[in-house]
Amino acid sequence: MSAATAAVATPSARSARSRRSGGPSGPRQRAERREAIALVIPALLPIIVFSVIPLAVGVALGFTNATLARNATIEFIGFDNFVKLAGDTAFWNSFGIGIVWATSVAVLTGVCALALASLLNANLRFKPLTRIIVLIPWAMPPVVTGIVWRMIYDVNSGPLNAALGWFGLGPVNWLGDFSTALPAVIVVGIWSGLPQTTVLLLAGMQSIPTELHEAAAMDGANGARRFWHVTLPGLRSVLIAITSIDFIWNFNDFGIVYVLTEGGPGGRTMIPPLFTYLEAFRNREIGYASAMGDVLVLAILLILSVYIVVQFRQQKEGRS
Amino acid sequence: MKKNHGIVALALLSAGTLALAGCQQGSASGGGEDGDGGDGAxxxxxxxxxxxxxxxxxxxxxxxxxxxxxxxxxxxxxxxxxxxxxxxxxxxxxxxxxxxxxxxxxxxxxxxxxxxxxxxxxxxxxxxxxxxxxxxxxxxxxxxxxxxxxxxxxQSYMVFANADLLAAAGVEVPTGDSMTWDQLREIAQATTTADVYGLGWGLGSPAATVMTLAQGFGGDFFSGSGDDVQIEVGPNELEVPERIHQMAYEDASLDPVSLTQSGSDVLASFYGGTVAMTVQGSFQAANMAGDAPEDLNWVTLPPLAGSEGALQAAxxxxxxxxxxxxxxxxxxxxxxxxxxxxxxxxxxxxxxxxxxxxxxxxxxxxxxxxxxxxxxxxxxxxxxxGAPFLHADAYAAWKDTVLNPALQQYLGDQITADQLAQQLTEGWG
Missing domain, CATH: 3.40.190.10 (Periplasmic binding protein-like II)
Incomplete structure (x- = not known):
């Protein structure tokens, strides 16, 4: 016991000593700092080359009139793109659809995953098997998910309408009808986002001490009350993190909606990434499209900041 | 301490958002490529x-x-x-x-x-x-x-018909150099029954079809070329969408579901005998010659003619x-x-x-x-x-962002023809 304490104490004592003797710019410190830099650079370089520089270029393009034309001259035009964007109703419509889409998917995924995780956390039979089955949607690339669901939703030969037909209902033109297209796409978004959310919540549930549940049970709390007063508060941080991440992912999601509807019918599912893609690659105005990207990043940051600050403030109040 | 948690989470999320958003940019540079083979060829x-x-x-x-x-x-x-x-x-x-x-x-x-x-x-x-x-x-x-x-x-757009369903409805297969839109409408009405729609038309992306057939009514849409192109959406331009709308919602002789599908989806209905006629690109004749069920007796009807004749955009x-x-x-x-x-x-x-x-x-x-x-x-x-829309620089972008969505809304019975014309005009330029 005492040996362990001594071993732990030594490095800090040594560093304190060396700090006293050598000072911040001694030859040994400089050598150490060089070593540290040499060790960090190989890890940092790919991040700078593949992430930071493209990101900076992308943000900067928003302030230019860049197009995809051959040997296009790129001129800096200040905030012109953003001024034009402010009056672009088609973009703001698409932005509104994006908010509805990302919020519904994030919130509903959270609710469904909570229910599913509770079920998987309970002591049911075939637990290992069911936990694996739940992961299946995660293994599917978004394009495959989109194609499979397009078949399910197919108005003439889809199994969903066939099932409705058994009860004498339908057929419903799920992806073609103006009122059902967005909800139908949201269901697919939830389905494909469910596994990772469930796994994270399940891990969170298992980190809640069983003593708390036992103590609550001793005090006479039933299952629902224990869920409300023990499980949910214990999961709060995980829940906030995962719904935020789900929101970002879905707001930026492209594959599923593109494969399912390409933004149709009549622009009813035209989420911002699709709109930006059309501007960049069909209209070939990447300067303007980059400005849209800049605005979207800022908007997401703003929405999430408000959400997270409010959530953590409530948590603080709840504990004090 | 707890406040710190919030800030750290926020910082991580910011980094995440930025990284995700970084994926959408491209670069604007041209470049050549060398195609020389190894031995001078x-x-x-x-x-x-x-x-x-x-x-x-x-x-x-x-x-x-x-x-x-x-x-x-x-x-x-x-x-x-x-x-x-x-x-x-x-x-x-x-x-x-x-x-x-x-x-x-x-x-x-x-x-x-x-x-x-x-x-x-x-x-x-x-x-x-x-x-x-x-x-x-x-x-x-x-x-x-x-x-x-x-x-x-x-390609030209052709009307393909199920000859047996036409015969069952007592309709004679039209012959001659061309067929008017009124004839198409009459046949569609005559062949519509409880189980069969007279016409199935895959107009999920209606832009190309409408622009092409509009030539038959003198619907030019554009005048000028290059950057300096004016749009005009008048009665001639609206004739084709209005006639399709009329068959779908007034006569109920055109399957409205098919208006949200692709051409090949509707071809499946045509093979299945649930639509008596379908309008398709002529290239589908190659597929039909190979894929159509043995007992399907399909014929090609004369080209559709509007007020200006059987014109289509090339x-x-x-x-x-x-x-x-x-x-x-x-x-x-x-x-x-x-x-x-x-x-x-x-x-x-x-x-x-x-x-x-x-x-x-x-x-x-x-x-x-x-x-x-x-x-x-x-x-x-x-x-x-030749069609004016081929010479309008911004047509490709307008087609995807304005024309297709607006036509989908009109053919989905969500907006009126006047609103369609307004959307098309305001979305240009």
């Missing part, structure tokens, strides 16, 4: 989109015989698909990796020409090749007085040369060779498309003898005219 890359086995065979036959005759200039076929071809090309061009010879269609290739990516073929194409194709079709591949592509084959498939290719001359020489009546005729026959050149059209007429709907398909060729 030039290798040309030829990106072909032909998807029918017969057409692919015709393309490779032409390439093989060229390669045998020209050991110094070898052509290599890169097979690609029509799906996503635009995205592929724009990535190739901006990344500087576009092939030397490019197969596409006029409406989609014109934006690349305006952006300066395609070589001028006016001087490179031989006089024979130039004389073989009518003036009006050259118009549709001319940008800023430069011929930017060789037009090969064209939007030919094209073969262009990349201006940044190291071997523009050799590539153009290959196009001269490729443009022979035999090659284009064979491609056209396999694809069930109309050859643009006179020599190829004669070959197809002789070889098919008018079977499998060819009499009507070739008859519709006389009505193919």
């Amino acid at each position: 030039v290798t040309l890359q030829f990106q072909s989109l032909s998807d029918q086995p017969g057409a692919q065979a015709a393309v490779s036959a032409a390439v093989d015989s060229w390669n045998a005759d020209n050991p110094d200039v070898q052509v290599e076929i890169l097979q690609a698909g029509w799906d996503g071809a635009y995205d592929k090309l724009i990535t190739q061009f901006t990344g500087g990796t576009a092939p030397d010879i490019i197969h596409f269609d006029a409406a989609s290739i014109v934006p690349f020409a305006s952006d300066g990516y395609l070589a001028d073929l006016s001087d490179g194409l031989s006089d024979e090749v130039l004389a073989d194709v009518p003036e009006g079709i050259w118009d549709s591949v001319t940008v800023n007085d430069q011929i930017i592509a060789y037009p090969s084959t064209m 939007n030919p498939q094209t073969y262009s040369v990349n201006i940044d290719s190291a071997h523009v001359e050799e590539a153009t020489a290959f196009l001269n060779y490729f443009a022979s009546g035999e090659t284009i005729g064979a491609i056209a026959q396999a694809d069930a498309l109309i050859p643009a050149s006179t020599s190829a059209r004669e070959i197809v007429a002789t070889e098919t003898g008018g079977e499998n709907g060819w009499d009507q398909i070739l008859a519709s060729a006389d009505g193919l005219v």
Whole structure:
């Protein structure tokens, strides 16, 4: 016991000593700092080359009139793109659809995953098997998910309408009808986002001490009350993190909606990434499209900041 | 401490958002590519989109015989698909990796020409090749007085009918040079029963069909060319969508579900006998000859005629040369060779498309003898005219962001014809 304490104490004592003797710019410190830099650079370089520089270029393009034309001259035009964007109703419509889409998917995924995780956390039979089955949607690339669901939703030969037909209902033109297209796409978004959310919540549930549940049970709390007063508060941080991440992912999601509807019918599912893609690659105005990207990043940051600050403030109040 | 948690989470999320958003940018730079082979022979890359086995065979036959005759200039076929071809090309061009010879269609290739990516073929194409194709079709591949592509084959929209269902409804299969829209409406009404719609029309992406058929009513939409193009959406332009709308919602003789589907989805309904007629691109005749059920007795009806006659916009498939290719001359020489009546005729026959050149059209007429709907398909060729929308620079973008969504809303009975006209006009420019 005492040996362990001594071993732990030594490095800090040594560093304190060396700090006293050598000072911040001694030859040994400089050598150490060089070593540290040499060790960090190989890890940092790919991040700078593949992430930071493209990101900076992308943000900067928003302030230019860049197009995809051959040997296009790129001129800096200040905030012109953003001024034009402010009056672009088609973009703001698409932005509104994006908010509805990302919020519904994030919130509903959270609710469904909570229910599913509770079920998987309970002591049911075939637990290992069911936990694996739940992961299946995660293994599917978004394009495959989109194609499979397009078949399910197919108005003439889809199994969903066939099932409705058994009860004498339908057929419903799920992806073609103006009122059902967005909800139908949201269901697919939830389905494909469910596994990772469930796994994270399940891990969170298992980190809640069983003593708390036992103590609550001793005090006479039933299952629902224990869920409300023990499980949910214990999961709060995980829940906030995962719904935020789900929101970002879905707001930026492209594959599923593109494969399912390409933004149709009549622009009813035209989420911002699709709109930006059309501007960049069909209209070939990447300067303007980059400005849209800049605005979207800022908007997401703003929405999430408000959400997270409010959530953590409530948590603080709840504990004090 | 707890406040710190919030800030750290926020910082991580910011980093995450920025990283995710970083994926959407491209770079604007052109570039050439060197196609020299190892032993001094030039290798040309030829990106072909032909998807029918017969057409692919015709393309490779032409390439093989060229390669045998020209050991110094070898052509290599890169097979690609029509799906996503635009995205592929724009990535190739901006990344500087576009092939030397490019197969596409006029409406989609014109934006690349305006952006300066395609070589001028006016001087490179031989006089024979130039004389073989009518003036009006050259118009549709001319940008800023430069011929930017060789037009090969064209599609027209044809009405295919289930002859048994027409007979059961007591309708005589129309004959003659053309059929009016009123006739189409009458047949659709007559053949509609409790289980069968008279007409199924795959208009999930209605833009191309409407723009093409609008020519029959003198619906030009645009005047001018290049950057300076004005739009006008009047009664002539609205005639086609209004007639489709009328059949779908007043007569209930056109299956409204089909208006949200693709052409091939509706073909499945046609095979299944739940629609009596369907309007499709002529190329579907090639698929029907192969895929249609044995007992389906299908016929091709005469070309649809509006007030101006059986006119449709000619939007030919094209073969262009990349201006940044190291071997523009050799590539153009290959196009001269490729443009022979035999090659284009064979491609056209396999694809069930109309050859643009006179020599190829004669070959197809002789070889098919008018079977499998060819009499009507070739008859519709006389009505193919150059269309103003091919010369409007911003058409490709307007089509995706304005025209398609607005038409979907109108054909989905969500907006009125006046609102349609308003959306189309305000969305331009």
